[in-house]
Amino acid sequence: MTITSILTDLEGTTTDIRFVHNVLFPYAREHLASYVASQWNNPEVASIVKQVRDEIDDPQADQAAIITVLTRWIDQDKKITPLKALQGLMWADGYANGDFTGHLYKDAYEHLSAWKKAGLSLNVFSSGSVSAQKLLFKYSDYGDLTGLFDGFYDTNYGHKREQSAYESIAKAMGTPAGSILFLSDIQEELDAAKAAGMHTCLLERDDKIDSPRHKVVQSFDQINF
Structure with missing residues (x-):
């Protein structure tokens, strides 16, 4: 799919x-x-x-x-x-108050922007609240990026290591799980998403991570689908 x-x-x-x-x-x-x-x-x-x-x-x-x-x-x-x-x-x-701006990796910014232009739906799932997610992107290092995203999801949908959370999010998105690619640096989260039927990709930004269950990349530049 x-x-x-x-x-x-x-x-x-x-x-x-x-x-x-x-x-x-x-x-x-x-x-x-x-x-x-x-x-x-x-x-x-x-x-x-x-x-x-x-x-x-x-x-x-x-x-x-x-x-x-x-x-x-x-x-x-x-x-x-x-x-x-x-x-x-x-x-x-x-x-x-300008005390800080929301950090975003350059490769993440570039590829999220390109994927949006290509017609993909972009969504966020974080343990931080939806309001906190939106703030990070509104006041990001690259300006207001909230317009890139179609949906923001937090722990109101379930714990990030629970399969049911990803099933609930797919339902809320109105998208078959098999059409969704989930990106994370936590294997247990990816396991739960995969169990729900999603595609997965693990980001190892700093530490080397061995994962036989998920594709592993070092940056968004290496994500292909």
Whole structure:
């Protein structure tokens, strides 16, 4: 079946993982307490707080407890939806204030642009929230690239290492799984996508990765389909 759609991971695939861990995560951790305190009555933050309370099964958790939990989740690099949503809100301020721009590998930018011109559908699946994904591309090193993409998907569709997540995304895209190429630097994610019927390609940006189950490339320049 002909590939008509690209589904791509971000960290380690289109974006240097060091940007996320050395810029975005520390920024969110540094500003978390003051942001939650100042935005406590903001409806978006209130909704996130409710999700945190549900997650820890403590409907009475106060502001200090919420901040403690969120900080711990950041330190543990937890892929928890309410944390990702809150980080997205904080990063929005950082991008808008010009504190940083969204990193994108040059080869990723060039090929995503070329694939879009060739008529392929481009989509993103990341553990980061949809809002965080859009911010990275809106304020990217190459300008606003949000127009390149047809869909953004996060953990609301399921864990990235679960087959069902990719089945749900294919359904949401309205595209047969066999027409989708999934790009990632994590073998377990690729395994799940392959089990769902997608084509797969593993990006090894820095470290050598042996993968008998997936095609391995060092950059988007080597992706052929």
